[in-house]
Amino acid sequence: xxxxRFINRDISWLSFNHRVFQEAQDKTVPIxxxxxxxxxxxxxxxxxxxxxxxxLRRIEKLGNKVKGLLExxxxxxxxxxxxxxxxxxxxxxxVYENLLLELQExxxxxxxxxxxxxxxxxxxxxxxxQNVLRTLVPIMLDTAPVFPELKDxxxxxxxxxxxxxxxxRSKLALIExxxxxxxxxxxxxxxxxxxxI
Numbered sequence: 001x002x003x004x005r006f007i008n009r010d011i012s013w014l015s016f017n018h019r020v021f022q023e024a025q026d027k028t029v030p031i032x033x034x035x036x037x038x039x040x041x042x043x044x045x046x047x048x049x050x051x052x053x054x055x056l057r058r059i060e061k062l063g064n065k066v067k068g069l070l071e072x073x074x075x076x077x078x079x080x081x082x083x084x085x086x087x088x089x090x091x092x093x094x095v096y097e098n099l100l101l102e103l104q105e106x107x108x109x110x111x112x113x114x115x116x117x118x119x120x121x122x123x124x125x126x127x128x129x130q131n132v133l134r135t136l137v138p139i140m141l142d143t144a145p146v147f148p149e150l151k152d153x154x155x156x157x158x159x160x161x162x163x164x165x166x167x168x169r170s171k172l173a174l175i176e177x178x179x180x181x182x183x184x185x186x187x188x189x190x191x192x193x194x195x196x197i
Contacts, residue, residue: 008077010052014084017044021088024095031102038096045085050152053081108195111188120188120196127186135181138173148174155179 024037155177188196
């Protein structure tokens with residue numbers, strides 16, 4: 001029996017994770033649980049890219065040195081992974097947007113800074129200054145001798161700092177988002193009975 005009869009383990013793993021994603025599509029599952037399944041699917045895929053895709057890329061760079069050790073071409077596997085994950089990402093976005101519409105049916109709206117009314121803008125600005133600002137530490141990239149080592153499983157914003165008086169001069173920095181300290185969602189003051197987050 002040759003290896004062509006078997007599905008590559010990384011491709012097989014993507015199929016397994018897609019089964020998790022299918023739970024988010026199941027309308028018999030409570031909506032909050034469906035959001036959780038989207039989160040699990042996304043976290044699983046992040047780890048997959050950190051570990052398995054990272055390993056495949058290192059093997060790919062070794063080229064002919066490992067040809068005799070592997071039964072499959074890592075470049076072909078990486079191309080197939082890319083094809084599958086692009087399709088899965090399109091499906092993810094569609095399901096996520098549908099879930100947001102379902103939330104609206106329950107009078108719950110997820111909005112960004114462009115959807116805030118004046119009262120909510122004041123609330124968010126005050127919350128940021130009182131709670132979030134003191135936890136943020138920019139990592140300045142222009143002055144760092146080497147690119148800083150980033151924490152695993154952390155979220156960073158890549159930002160450009162510009163002084164109003166010197167618009168042409170800017171500095172680049174990273175800011176770690178303190179997700180362990182604060183929820184990713186903030187419930188805003190009610191607006192005509194709507195629940196905005």
